[in-house]
Every structure is written in structure tokens, then in C-alpha cells.
Amino acid sequence: xxxxxxxxxxxxxxxxxxxxxxxxxxxxxxxxxxxxxxxxxxxxxxxxxxxxxxxxxxxxxxxxxxxxxxxxxxxxxxxxxxxxxxxxxxxxxxxxxxxxxxxxxxxxxxxxxx
Amino acid sequence: xxxxxxxxxxxxxxxxxxxxxxxxxxxxxxxxxxxxxxxxxxxxxxxxxxxxxxxxxxxxxxxxxxxxxxxxxxxxxxxxxxxxxxxxxxxxxxxxxxxxxxxxxxxxxxx
Numbered sequence: 001x002x003x004x005x006x007x008x009x010x011x012x013x014x015x016x017x018x019x020x021x022x023x024x025x026x027x028x029x030x031x032x033x034x035x036x037x038x039x040x041x042x043x044x045x046x047x048x049x050x051x052x053x054x055x056x057x058x059x060x061x062x063x064x065x066x067x068x069x070x071x072x073x074x075x076x077x078x079x080x081x082x083x084x085x086x087x088x089x090x091x092x093x094x095x096x097x098x099x100x101x102x103x104x105x106x107x108x109x110x111x112x113x114x
Numbered sequence: 115x116x117x118x119x120x121x122x123x124x125x126x127x128x129x130x131x132x133x134x135x136x137x138x139x140x141x142x143x144x145x146x147x148x149x150x151x152x153x154x155x156x157x158x159x160x161x162x163x164x165x166x167x168x169x170x171x172x173x174x175x176x177x178x179x180x181x182x183x184x185x186x187x188x189x190x191x192x193x194x195x196x197x198x199x200x201x202x203x204x205x206x207x208x209x210x211x212x213x214x215x216x217x218x219x220x221x222x223x224x225x
Contacts, residue, residue, distance in 0.1 A: 004157075031211070042203060042215040043158070050211060058212060090157050099207040100146035100165070105157035 001026050004106035006091050012112045013081040021076040021109050023091030031094045032074040033058070033103065034066065036087040043090065049074055050097040081113045124220045133191040135219050137204035140185060144206040148213070149178060149189045152201045161189070161202075191221075199223045 007022045025032065033048035035058075045058030049068040063085060065077040074093075078085060088110050092103040127133045139147070145166040150158035162173045164180050164187075171178050177190040187204050201218040208214040 033213075035215075040217060042217045043205075044215070045212055048211055056211065059214075092157075097211065099209075099211045099213050102148065102160045102163060103213065105150075105159070107157050108155075 003027065004091055004093055004104050006089075006106035006109050008109060009107065010110050012114065013078070014114055015081060015083060017081050019078050019081065021078075021089055021091075021111075023074045023076065023106060024072050025074075025091075025093040025104070026072065027093060027095075027104065028071060029093035029095050029104075030071065031097045031099075031101075031103075032068065033092045034064070034074070034076045035090045035092065036060065036085075037090060037108075038087050046076065046089075078111075081111075083113045085111065086113045087111060123217070124222065126222045126224060127194050128224050129194060129196060131194055133189075133194045133198070133221060135189040135191075135202050135204075135221065137187040137189075137216055138185060139187060139204075139206050141206060141208045141214075142182075142185065144208055146207040147178070147180060147187050148205050149176075150203045150205065150215075151198075152203065152218070154200075158203060194221075194223050196223050196225070 004025045030051045034046040035043040044060045047066040049055045090108050091106045094101045094103040148163040149161040152158045162178050164171045164178045175192045179188045203218045205213045205215045
């Protein structure tokens with residue numbers, strides 16, 4: 001198993017540009033999530049999904065969209081990038097859909113918005 | 115709002131000694147807690163978890179203690195090794211489907 005994979009690893013955007021961060025898992029997990037990590041602030045939940053066709057907002061959803069058309073993929077879209085979205089983004093997945101289970105994290109995408 | 119926090123941002127420990135990382139939580143309804151280790155440039159890696167019906171759980175060289183009375187969680191690492199140098203996060207399932215993370219503690223292992 002490859003586990004959780006994320007692409008790209010690094011990205012630089014100009015303010016106002018849009019892009020999609022890709023996330024895929026091959027463990028047949030129903031639960032997938034996106035976090036952002038800023039220095040000194042730990043990980044904050046952006047959006048999560050408990051199965052194909054089902055998504056919900058986390059703690060910091062503004063400026064981001066998600067969709068879940070398949071069990072394997074959970075892309076994160078930045079509609080109009082802002083410097084405040086400069087961060088490291090992590091995708092995670094878990095077997096349990098209730099959040100009370102180990103989440104497996106991808107290697108992260110480091111995004112810089114200028 | 116309710117939050118998970120850590121008492122010490124940086125912990126320096128000598129190789130071979132035991133490490134104790136503390137975490138305070140404020141959501142009394144949380145029933146699941148988890149510790150992650152994050153090495154520089156990598157994603158968080160699971161260490162150990164515990165449910166609220168337990169006070170203690172042991173893994174390989176690690177022990178998690180849960181004190182629900184004072185809403186306190188700790189991670190003990192026995193015989194700390196250089197490879198244990200990392201940032202350690204505690205997290206709780208503050209509500210259904212959501213994990214809330216603390217800010218993290220940097221552990222530095224010195225020879």
C-alpha cells in the first residue's frame with residue numbers, strides 16, 4: 001500500500017490564482033480530511049468527508065472547497081489564493097468515520113502565496 | 115472556544131532518560147485522545163491512542179496517561195533516543211468526526 005499520497009509537494013502561487021491540491025489513499029478508508037499547519041498553531045481541520053458524496057466543514061473552511069466523488073480521492077481547491085493561505089497542507093484518512101481512530105497522514109504540500 | 119493545549123513548547127532531555135510530555139484539554143465530552151509524532155518535513159505519525167474509559171495505555175517504550183478529573187493527558191517515552199527528537203502533538207475528538215490538535219511540543223534529545 002502506498003498509504004496517503006499528496007501532490008504537489010511544493011507550490012508557489014500568486015494572489016488570486018486558483019489551484020487544486022490532490023490527495024489519494026489506497027486503504028479503502030471512508031474518512032478523509034484536510035488540515036493546514038502554521039508555525040506554532042498545530043494542525044487545524046479545513047474540511048472532512050465520511051464517504052463518497054459527503055463532505056463537511058472543519059475549523060477553518062473559508063477559501064477552500066472540497067468534493068469526494070470516489071472513496072480514494074479527496075481534492076482540496078483554493079478558489080482565489082491569498083497570502084494568508086501560505087501554509088503546509090496535510091491530507092489524512094482513517095477507517096472510522098467518527099474521528100475516534102488513528103488517522104494516517106500524507107507527506108504534506110508546502111504552499112506559498114505571494 | 116474549547117481547545118487542546120500543551121504546557122511546554124520545548125522539552126530538552128538527555129539520551130537514555132525518560133521524557134514526559136503534557137497536554138491539557140478542556141472539552142469534557144471528548145472520549146478519544148491520540149498522540150502524534152512529527153519529524154521535520156514529514157507528516158504526523160501515530161504513536162498511541164487512548165479512550166476515555168481507560169486511565170493508562172502502554173505501547174513500545176511509550177505510555178499514555180489520562181486523568182479525566184483534571185482533564186490532563188501525558189505521553190511518557192522511556193529511554194529516550196536521538197530518533198525521538200521531533201514535535202509531539204496531542205489531539206482529541208472534540209466533536210463527531212473532528213480531531214482537534216494542540217500546538218505541539220518540540221522534544222530535543224541531547225547526547
